[in-house]
Amino acid sequence: xxxxxxxxxxxxxxxxxxxxxxxxxxxxxxxxxxxxxxxxxxxxxxxxxxxxxxxxxxxxxxxxxxxxxxxxxxxxxxxxxxxxxxxxxxxxxxxxxxxxxxxxxxxxxxxxxxxxxxxxxxxxxxxxxxxxxxxxxxxxxxxxxxxxxxxxxxxxxxxxxxxxxxxxxxxxxxxxxxxxxxxxxxxxxxxxxxxxxxxxxxxxxxxxxxxxxxxxxxxxxxxxxxxxxxxxxxxxxxxxxxxxxxxxxxxxxxxxxxxxxxxxxxxxxxxxxxxxxxxxxxxxxxxxxxxxxxx
Amino acid sequence: xxxxxxxxxxxxxxxxxxxxxxxxxxxxxxxxxxxxxxxxxxxxxxxxxxxxxxxxxxxxxxxxxxxxxxxxxxxxxxxxxxxxxxxxxxxxxxxxxxxxxxxxxxxxxxxxxxxxxxxxxxxxxxxxxxxxxxxxxxxxxxxxxxxxxxxxxxxxxxxxxxxxxxxxxxxxxxxxxxxxxxxxxxxxxxxxxxxxxxxxxxxxxxxxxxxxxxxxxxxxxxxxxxxxxxxxxxxxxxxxxxxxxxxxxxxxxxxxxxxxxxxxxxxxxxxxxxxxxxxxxxxxxxxxxxxxxxxxxxxxxxxxxxxxxxxxxxxxxxxxxxxxxxxxxxxxxxxxxxxxx
Amino acid sequence: xxxxxxxxxxxxxxxxxxxxxxxxxxxxxxxxxxxxxxxxxxxxxxxxxxxxxxxxxxxxxxxxxxxxxxxxxxxxxxxxxxxxxxxxxxxxxxxxxxxxxxxxxxxxxxxxxxxxxxxxxxxxxxxxxxxxxxxxxxxxxxxxxxxxxxxxxxxxxxxxxxxxxxxxxxxxxxxxxxxxxxxxxxxxxxxxxxxxxxxxxxxxxxxxxxxxxxxxxxxxxxxxxxxxxxxxxxxxxxxxxxxxxxxxxxxxxxxxxxxxxxxxxxxxxxxxxxxxxxxxxxxxxxxxxxxxxxxxxxxxxxxxxxxxxxxxxxxxxxxxxxxxxxxxxxx
Numbered sequence: 001x002x003x004x005x006x007x008x009x010x011x012x013x014x015x016x017x018x019x020x021x022x023x024x025x026x027x028x029x030x031x032x033x034x035x036x037x038x039x040x041x042x043x044x045x046x047x048x049x050x051x052x053x054x055x056x057x058x059x060x061x062x063x064x065x066x067x068x069x070x071x072x073x074x075x076x077x078x079x080x081x082x083x084x085x086x087x088x089x090x091x092x093x094x095x096x097x098x099x100x101x102x103x104x105x106x107x108x109x110x111x112x113x114x115x116x117x118x119x120x121x122x123x124x125x126x127x128x129x130x131x132x133x134x135x136x137x138x139x140x141x142x143x144x145x146x147x148x149x150x151x152x153x154x155x156x157x158x159x160x161x162x163x164x165x166x167x168x169x170x171x172x173x174x175x176x177x178x179x180x181x182x183x184x185x186x187x188x189x190x191x192x193x194x195x196x197x198x199x200x201x202x203x204x205x206x207x208x209x210x211x212x213x214x215x216x217x218x219x220x221x222x223x224x225x226x227x228x229x230x231x232x233x234x235x236x237x238x239x240x241x242x243x244x245x246x247x248x249x250x251x252x253x254x255x256x257x258x259x260x261x262x263x264x265x266x267x268x269x270x271x272x273x274x275x276x277x278x279x280x281x282x283x284x285x286x287x288x289x290x291x292x293x294x295x
Numbered sequence: 296x297x298x299x300x301x302x303x304x305x306x307x308x309x310x311x312x313x314x315x316x317x318x319x320x321x322x323x324x325x326x327x328x329x330x331x332x333x334x335x336x337x338x339x340x341x342x343x344x345x346x347x348x349x350x351x352x353x354x355x356x357x358x359x360x361x362x363x364x365x366x367x368x369x370x371x372x373x374x375x376x377x378x379x380x381x382x383x384x385x386x387x388x389x390x391x392x393x394x395x396x397x398x399x400x401x402x403x404x405x406x407x408x409x410x411x412x413x414x415x416x417x418x419x420x421x422x423x424x425x426x427x428x429x430x431x432x433x434x435x436x437x438x439x440x441x442x443x444x445x446x447x448x449x450x451x452x453x454x455x456x457x458x459x460x461x462x463x464x465x466x467x468x469x470x471x472x473x474x475x476x477x478x479x480x481x482x483x484x485x486x487x488x489x490x491x492x493x494x495x496x497x498x499x500x501x502x503x504x505x506x507x508x509x510x511x512x513x514x515x516x517x518x519x520x521x522x523x524x525x526x527x528x529x530x531x532x533x534x535x536x537x538x539x540x541x542x543x544x545x546x547x548x549x550x551x552x553x554x555x556x557x558x559x560x561x562x563x564x565x566x567x568x569x570x571x572x573x574x575x576x577x578x579x580x581x582x583x584x585x586x587x588x589x590x591x592x593x594x595x596x597x598x599x600x601x602x603x604x605x606x607x608x609x610x611x612x613x614x615x616x617x618x619x620x621x622x623x624x625x626x627x628x629x630x631x632x633x634x635x636x
Numbered sequence: 637x638x639x640x641x642x643x644x645x646x647x648x649x650x651x652x653x654x655x656x657x658x659x660x661x662x663x664x665x666x667x668x669x670x671x672x673x674x675x676x677x678x679x680x681x682x683x684x685x686x687x688x689x690x691x692x693x694x695x696x697x698x699x700x701x702x703x704x705x706x707x708x709x710x711x712x713x714x715x716x717x718x719x720x721x722x723x724x725x726x727x728x729x730x731x732x733x734x735x736x737x738x739x740x741x742x743x744x745x746x747x748x749x750x751x752x753x754x755x756x757x758x759x760x761x762x763x764x765x766x767x768x769x770x771x772x773x774x775x776x777x778x779x780x781x782x783x784x785x786x787x788x789x790x791x792x793x794x795x796x797x798x799x800x801x802x803x804x805x806x807x808x809x810x811x812x813x814x815x816x817x818x819x820x821x822x823x824x825x826x827x828x829x830x831x832x833x834x835x836x837x838x839x840x841x842x843x844x845x846x847x848x849x850x851x852x853x854x855x856x857x858x859x860x861x862x863x864x865x866x867x868x869x870x871x872x873x874x875x876x877x878x879x880x881x882x883x884x885x886x887x888x889x890x891x892x893x894x895x896x897x898x899x900x901x902x903x904x905x906x907x908x909x910x911x912x913x914x915x916x917x918x919x920x921x922x923x924x925x926x927x928x929x930x931x932x933x934x935x936x937x938x939x940x941x942x943x944x945x946x947x948x949x950x951x952x953x954x955x956x957x958x959x960x961x962x963x964x965x966x967x
Contacts, residue, residue: 184730185801186749189723189724189802189804199741203741466682495682497889500894500907528895529895563821568850568851570850579825
């Protein structure tokens with residue numbers, strides 16, 4: 001029986017059927033390569049590249065060299081090492097936050113659309129309120145009370161703020177899919193609400209869900225980097241956001257030689273986001289059997 | 296594939312001729328040969344019906360005639376010869392500008408999803424004036440007069456319809472507005488793609504009657520593409536049946552219903568129920584249309600034909616004359632009437 | 637006439653929809669008895685309410701007025717297991733072969749789901765049962781189709797899978813909503829023959845909804861046809877009588893308007909000239925008889941004032957027309 005889970009499994013299990021649509025789509029392939037590269041960089045990299053926290057004032061803002069491929073920062077520390085070590089937290093928060101917010105949004109959005117009535121009205125009322133709350137000031141306030149330096153806490157809070165928009169979109173999708181003839185047939189066959197939501201409707205939304213997941217990851221990254229940049233999150237570790245913040249406060253924009261100091265984290269973040277976005281181009285094909293099985 | 300279509304006895308001037316036209320689509324799996332070596336003639340004032348089911352290539356053929364094929368399609372060979380007072384030219388070799396002038400002024404096409412072809416935010420009046428203006432007729436008053444005349448010809452009340460938006464009109468009314476719009480620039484040829492599909496019985500009847508009347512009052516030739524044999528029975532002078540991208544039979548309308556020579560045509564006729572008249576035994580055609588990517592040799596209808604033999608499976612039959620003005624592509628057309636189909 | 641017990645009975649059934657703050661009476665006062673093993677065709681043009689009626693009969697939409705009885709019991713009183721039994725006894729087949737099957741499921745999954753859900757087959761004999769059902773709908777060899785997705789099947793094959801899916805729960809009644817309208821002409825007949833076989837071998841009862849009177853005539857030759865217009869039933873009669881002797885002016889107009897696949901016949905067929913080509917909108921229904929603005933036999937003062945009730949004329953014939961019931965006859 002095909003549930004949403006088995007669609008994912010089937011999509012990712014048979015490597016041949018899964019890889020082919022990704023490889024076919026140029027942008028998607030580059031995105032996938034980029035994603036894999038960043039994951040390796042951030043999780044395997046730190047095992048290979050040592051991070052030096054020793055300041056060496058003689059080497060401040062030194063240009064790229066064999067020893068320091070991206071040069072050194074305002075304290076003479078290797079930028080490349082910082083980039084390698086700085087991705088892990090960012091990626092973890094992105095994945096976790098993205099997963100949690102998408103899961104909540106899909107669950108609430110689809111149940112809302114299918115059950116209708118009071119549940120629907122209540123959920124929509126909650127999302128309405130949530131949507132009118134400006135995220136950033138709220139985050140700033142929360143930062144004053146909660147220790148946001150904990151990766152999990154930050155991820156969780158970010159996802160709590162992100163799910164309402166997604167839930168509305170999911171609800172709209174489900175409402176439209178609910179009108180399909182095959183859903184009506186499932187009702188006539190008395191297959192049950194759970195089956196209708198998870199087996200009939202969700203599998204047809206998988207590409208939409210996957211793409212939404214990716215985009216909630218990108219917005220989690222931006223939120224996180226912005227929080228760090230604004231100094232709302234105390235930095236205990238070094239990540240790309242911290243790099244950016246430090247570079248900024250140290251006035252690197254005023255000095256040409258320090259370009260790499262500020263551009264490295266920016267590029268790292270931007271390239272990662274780009275990989276994610278380009279990956280979505282082929283996700284549509286991965287989940288659509290009509291496009292997938294055309295060989 | 297070459298199909299020789301012997302020139303029929305010319306009762307009248309031929310204004311449009313397709314010569315050995317082949318169109319293919321490029322898809323992931325390969326190349327779909329949607330139209331294979333089609334040749335036919337359209338004479339002045341006549342109505343030709345192109346009858347075929349899904350996969351027959353009829354819509355592709357229609358699009359090719361007006362140069363409106365999608366970018367994934369390419370014309371592999373063939374010509375579409377069009378004759379005007381001042382000369383003869385191949386539609387497929389026209390430049391973009393010339394093609395635009397050809398469309399609508401010489402040859403107007405009304406599409407299958409025509410009911411949605413009207414711009415929903417423009418009033419009917421604007422659609423007419425825009426079309427006229429796009430072809431260089433800036434005289435709004437003249438356009439108005441002509442449009443009113445045409446709307447009356449299609450049994451619409453011009454005052455009611457002129458300032459209306461498309462959503463205020465019913466499907467049948469929209470279809471008739473489109474027919475009037477097609478006639479606006481006085482084209483020589485009108486191509487209708489599935490003009491009555493998706494219309495109710497009574498609305499269909501109105502459109503058919505309107506078309507019949509128009510043919511009496513306005514001078515134009517008509518090609519209509521449909522899967523509906525009864526539409527051909529109503530309106531056509533000549534009928535061409537298409538199967539798997541080729542014309543398998545063409546003849547005068549009475550002849551083709553009384554003495555169909557190709558097994559596919561016979562099968563189609565026997566599959567259509569009639570309302571008046573006795574209850575007859577209906578028969579469907581077993582199997583389904585062939586794959587147009589991996590094309591097998593021989594007659595494409597052979598897998599579904601009860602009379603197919605080795606000759607049918609190896610050699611594709613060409614159109615041969617089986618009667619005056621009647622052509623069929625079948626090796627065994629003489630068996631017509633004896634066949635079990 | 638069929639004297640089997642009534643399977644489904646509609647008593648003054650109506651369905652009103654609210655669009656914005658306006659009300660649309662999609663179905664108005666429809667009464668019909670469908671007996672076991674019968675084929676009843678519901679015929680009408682688009683917007684006449686036949687699909688809505690079909691959905692109400694299938695239990696997918698509740699009527700806003702009137703009752704629907706199943707084996708004599710009012711549907712609205714059925715609860716829990718009784719309602720479930722009714723749900724499974726009445727199945728629906730949709731018009732659009734491209735929309736009736738879930739594109740994300742294989743044929744095996746589509747047919748297997750209801751079998752497993754209702755424990756009509758165990759995992760051990762699931763495949764066999766699925767193949768058996770596929771054979772019943774003439775999809776052979778069934779094994780070849782199990783792993784196929786809907787987009788890999790033709791329109792006709794998809795409709796057959798739809799029917800097989802409906803048969804999984806052993807229904808006694810099938811509502812076929814324009815089930816052959818979007819299928820090629822050459823395949824239509826074999827689909828109809830397959831459905832007829834279901835009636836003969838399983839005693840299946842059909843409510844066959846269509847706008848195509850010719851198809852209705854052939855499928856329901858031994859059955860009855862009910863003609864609907866703008867939500868109301870105008871005429872009900874055994875098929876052969878309705879076709880040869882239509883009584884209601886609308887039925888007459890319809891029969892005369894249909895083009896025939898025979899040029900001599902169709903070009904000489906007399907047409908009924910209607911007074912107006914416009915179809916009234918459901919939002920602004922004409923008073924009295926809904927057909928009166930177009931009826932060639934319109935009688936002022938009567939037809940535009942009072943709505944004619946559906947009157948039984950005996951012999952299974954019912955007509956809703958003042959002129960017919962008054963013996964004037966709308967010839």
